[in-house]
């Protein structure tokens with residue numbers, strides 16, 4: 377049975393991007409359903425049966441009658457299904473930090489996430505960052521540097537080949553561009569590689585085709 381993935385707007389929904397990339401990375405066929413978040417209908421839409429297991433959140437993946445939600449759980453479910461090596465480095469010495477970085481992304485960086493929400497439609501002029509966001513950016517780019525130096529030799533991504541950790545950080549890559557956040561050269565090169573990945577090119581085209589505007593995720597004009 378074909379997988380069904382329910383996601384939010386491609387312009388704005390960072391967690392949806394992770395879920396969608398995970399299904400693309402699995403190589404399994406899937407049907408995609410985009411629900412416009414926070415429009416007049418959303419309060420009712422989120423009560424629909426397909427969103428019940430996730431309590432009205434996207435992404436949620438249905439494998440027949442089996443629901444999976446939370447982006448990291450979607451990655452793990454698909455890794456179980458198609459083989460973990462498609463998502464995670466084979467070497468345990470690399471797989472351990474890869475899992476740790478993915479979990480840290482899933483649980484952390486609240487300042488960056490709240491103050492610089494994903495918005496694939498814009499590139500804003502640089503502005504001073506708060507100390508909390510500066511800390512987040514430094515931590516993220518430091519982790520990226522560590523992964524690239526120790527494990528990235530086989531390709532352009534954090535652990536060489538594109539995988540789960542790149543999927544988890546992909547929305548951060550879009551935020552760094554949207555808010556013109558200055559980056560060390562290695563991090564900027566990594567961001568270019570993520571943006572050039574065929575899955576990201578496909579997602580970006582989908583975002584470009586959307587016309588929905590969610591005011592709460594738009595930066596007020598100054």
Ligand SMILES: N[C@@H](CCC(=O)N[C@@H](CS)C(=O)NCC(=O)O)C(=O)O
Pocket residue numbers: 384388389390391392413422432433434435445446447448
């Ligand atoms: N931790 C969850 C986060 C899911 C989440 O917060 N999704 C947001 C969209 S990016 C959502 O569904 N918002 C709609 C709502 O809460 O009504 C994950 O990893 O998937």
